[in-house]
Amino acid sequence: MVQILRRLACARPWYASIGSCVLTGSERLSDRCHRLSWRRLVSSSPAARGQGLRREVGAGLKMAPETNYDSWTKTSLIQRLQKLETELATRPAAAHQAEAQDAGGDAPAAAGTRPPTTTTSESPAAAKGKRKLDPSRYSTRYIALKLAYLGKRYGGFEFQPSGNQPSIEEELWKALTKSCLIFPEDERVVDFGCCEYSKCGRTDRGVSAFGQVVGLRVRSNRPLPSKRRKREGGEQGGRDDGDEDDDAEAGGAAEEAKAFDDVADELCYPKLLNRILPGDIRILAWCPSPPADFSARFSCRERQYRYFFTQPAFSPQPSWLGPACGGASGSVRPGWLDIEAMRDAAKRFEGENDFRNLCKIDPAKQITNFSRFIFESDIVEVEDGRAELPYLQEPGFAAAPGGGGPHPKVYYFHVRGSAFLWHQIRHMVAILFLVGQGLERPSVVSELLDVATNRRKPSYTMADEVPLVLWDCVFPDLDGRGSPPPGTRTRHEDALRWIRVGDGDPAAKHGHFGIVDGLWERWRAAKMDELLAQQLLGQVARQGVDGTRGPAAGAGTKASSSSVKTFEGGNGGRLSGKYIPVMRKQLQQPAEEQNDRYAQRKGYADAADMRAQKAADWERDVTMDE
Known part of the structure; x- marks a missing residue:
């Protein structure tokens, strides 16, 4: 993304400030883009300051001033910048045409000046390609996913709006939205609040995971109840059949639920996501039936590193x-x-x-x-x-x-x-x-x-x-929530029902384009790098001085032992x-003093006062909600 933004900045110097805004994540891109674009368009010609062109430019470049780009994925930001650049490239032609019309009335536009193109309308094919699924036509279910990732090229698991490196959550979000497993209001904004999301661990930059777990609500293959489908169909057709067949519909819904297998008939979530995720992020398993109060963070009783x-x-x-x-x-x-x-x-x-x-x-x-x-x-x-x-x-x-x-x-x-x-x-x-x-x-x-x-x-x-x-x-098993007695080497057994990649479909694991096939390619590439480096190191170590005899007399001296x-x-x-x-070594401040100093910088008397006031605010908010 940095290279793309730099190319944009070099191609159009006035665009550099937009690129820096996106890179730092410290300013709101919407107002900045609107102001810079307006200045360039209006200053292109004195006649362009007329009311008619202003209305045209405003309609073509209208951006919601309240748009917040802080939580957008980097892919969405790049697409937005490219769209703005395309729109702005056509606006100088509109300014020259308006100037010619002001000077010569209805005279035709100057040779070589093309009429402005309308960028707000889209072709039917483009509109059809962007058509989204209707969430009301699909049922949902709460599941858990177990995923693995090699974290060396990522800025951590948790999404950071101002991070320079991609995060695991950002890649997971893009895969979930692209496969239409979740239905956010704006898929460009990373906000897992739409799917009851929870995560077990928040690994830092460069750290890998082979057993990370997240819980979330996703689209399901389970048919909607017959009564709901018929009601929606009646509303769309402008009729209402009433409730005279409620008993029959209830029986049909129960029969459908009984016939649906929550694994065999369900979407293959690992397969769907692994097609989209990068090769160093893989979904290993999914749990079709977590406990009712399951939380990937708070239900975990043991983490292994x-x-x-x-x-x-x-x-x-x-x-x-x-x-x-x-x-x-x-x-x-x-x-x-x-x-x-x-x-x-x-x-x-x-x-x-x-x-x-x-x-x-x-x-x-x-x-x-x-x-x-x-x-x-x-x-x-x-x-x-x-x-x-x-x-x-x-x-x-x-x-x-x-x-x-x-x-x-x-x-x-x-x-x-x-x-x-x-x-x-x-x-x-x-x-x-x-x-x-x-x-x-x-x-x-x-x-x-x-x-x-x-x-x-x-x-x-x-x-x-x-x-x-x-x-x-x-x-x-979450029935026993007590901590083990001190000094014991308690080993917990996982009670979740994991459906792993390849269960019931061996080809998904070992077949062409299976998960093992992709991981093998990644391993072999790393193995070849290791093998070549190993052979080179061994060859260089064998050359020259023989390690069994040491150097000739006076050929070398001992290194200083001070370092x-x-x-x-x-x-x-x-x-x-x-x-x-x-x-x-030098000692740091005690934890209590660090907490107090932070609270004082925030305007509180000390850490205890900060915690007390926040607790009171929380209780007040809960009371107001009730």
């Missing part, structure tokens, strides 16, 4: 170029991770703890409860994620004598919990990486969780976002100078 990393974390230097060991423990070579120490630290997260020192605090949310329950926290090896690099087994590069098998290996931090704070997982992983590199001891986790002693969070860098995956969202290369989850390490332990 996985954070993937390699062992070694980054390419280790040979022993003759750097210290053999480093960190607080003095036993971990740079680039390698102590998996057992990380596992020890991960286990300390389990149970109910206050995670205010392991999250990012957003004062706008005014959170006061930072306690979260972690069911399980562990470091797990990915058995099928190995891509060997033989040079890592050579003595100059190996982690320790014996090597511990082929490397690199792939691990993931596995965590299951009821709910999580903002950036909590990435903060937890950042501490685990420091422990794995020997820069911190596992006991640092216990110190950060001891908020009675340490109420101020140290300023440390959280881990990279790309390796993080929302692995699954679990909705157990520490730390791993933060990205594609390499980061030189950070002399390492400062976490508990000695």
